[in-house]
Amino acid sequence: MAMAYKMATQGMNIKDECKSWFTEMKWKKVHRFVVYKIDEKTRAVLVDKVGGPGEGYEQLVAALPKDDCRYAVFDFDFVSVDNCQKSKIFFIAWSPAASRIRAKILYATSKQALRRVLEGVHYEVQATDASEMGFDVIRERAQ
DSSP: HHHHHHHHHOOOOOOHHHHHHHHHHIIIIOSSSSEEEEEEEEEEEEEEEEEEETTHHHHHHHOOSSSSEEEEEEEEEOOTOOOOOOEEEEEEEEOOSOOOHHHHHHHHHHHHHHHHHSSOOOOOEEEESSGGOHHHHHHHOOO
């Protein structure tokens, strides 16, 4: 546990690909989501999976492991109550109960470093199980 704290306090290296995939999702709309993971050996945040334009929220949830932490950004398109097409970007901090304590600490303490790089996130959701980040939760927060 001391090693996880040491790694987090010394700073996490955010790879350039993290920002570039996010920027493509945000501006070019060629991706629906990006999942990030921390490589403990290199002390870096890397891109784990990228969802194509045809993939939806169900595919994002399926891409998150049940026993390890991840970060994800999701581009949520919806029609507002005044009938306007809108898009909001969600940052999801996924920390399931079955994940290791070390991973939970590492992800919790490194989250802000990644958030600073990903400019344009509208909402943040922290989830320990699928019910805390259900589609209805996302839709309710966006409207």
